[in-house]
Amino acid sequence: MTQVEAKEFRELCAACGIAVTHQRQVLFEVLKSTPGHPSPEEVYSSVKKQIPSISLATVYKNIRLFLNSGIFREVSLHHGSLRVEMNRRPHHHLVCTVCKSISDIDEEELGPMRSPGKLPGGFFAERFSIDVLGRCAACQQIPPDGDEPDDLN
Amino acid sequence: MTQVEAKEFRELCAACGIAVTHQRQVLFEVLKSTPGHPSPEEVYSSVKKQIPSISLATVYKNIRLFLNSGIFREVSLHHGSLRVEMNRRPHHHLVCTVCKSISDIDEEELGPMRSPGKLPGGFFAERFSIDVLGRCAACQQIPPDGDEPDDLN
DNA sequence: TTGACAGACGATAATAATTATCGTCTCCTG
DNA sequence: CAGGAGACGATAATTATTATCGTCTGTCAA
Secondary structure, three states: OHHHHHHHHHHHHHHHOOOOOHHHHHHHHHHHHOOOOOOHHHHHHHHHHHOOOOOHHHHHHHHHHHHHHOOOEEOOOOOOOOOEEOOOOOEEEEEEOOOOOEEEEEHHHHOOOOOOEEOOOOOEEEEEEEEEEEEOHHHOOOOOOOOOOOOOO | OHHHHHHHHHHHHHHHOOOOOHHHHHHHHHHHHOOOOOOHHHHHHHHHHHOOOOOHHHHHHHHHHHHHHOOOEEOOOOOOOOOEEOOOOOEEEEEEOOOOOEEEEEHHHHOOOOOOEEOOOOOEEEEEEEEEEEEOHHHOOOOOOOOOOOOOO
């Protein structure tokens, strides 16, 4: 795996225009080989086994770099602060990837859903929450990435 | 609205066994009448117009109380820290409401999806991200609320 | 090889978001 | 009217994350 993965990583870095360093290589491999969605602290302690001198800031910095480069994604694109759901009707969310606004859409408007019940793996589904990622009407002109419109909601 | 809403609020509080106070009443009404999903700071500044002496801590405390009582919900049930998505295949998330673990489920396993395109309101949908909320296999015995199992993902 | 620069690192300070603590106040109950 | 429970507000404390800064390393030209 070191062989192939190292190659993959070098190519990814080249494509994104970022430098290949030992720390980044190890971080990348830890991320790829860790099941689930570990917190930065957990990632830090794994990476530390291989590079005891690494700092938490480096882990954050490079995770953020990977995210910005599109190598990985964030699990939740929601705002980083507590948001309350006041809408009592069944609905889902339209999340604009440009201005980060979140608006509601009624469940019926989005179309039919599958119903609750067992899923493979023994998980019992009670309810579905859908984030529709895309661009709000106001952000469709702007090319990807621009961060200006402050369409807070 | 004061009449009917106040009554509604008093009944909700009675049902949840929490006290009715002026601060909570105002907070409740601000939450209900604010479109979108305001941050605690935004809520605070709205409430402040009616109760200038209120403190931010009271806002947080009571929002948390409302959430715990089930009067409102959180928009995102994800962990409060940065999580990275390493899985490159199209997939969605199984979020256990008891132990808060998040695991992946492949898109095909979940069934057919609707495809990208325009939605009502002019929003352009690029991709769908589904959180299936429910109980993981390990948490199905436990009655609602128990917080013990530490099935970290 | 040397000199010099760019970018990466690690330590640490600084922010931001949220929660806990604590003394005070208020309202109900007896 | 006294006593107690719970609510408030101020503020300290935590947690999560980002910024700053001095140092180090690897690369390229001379």
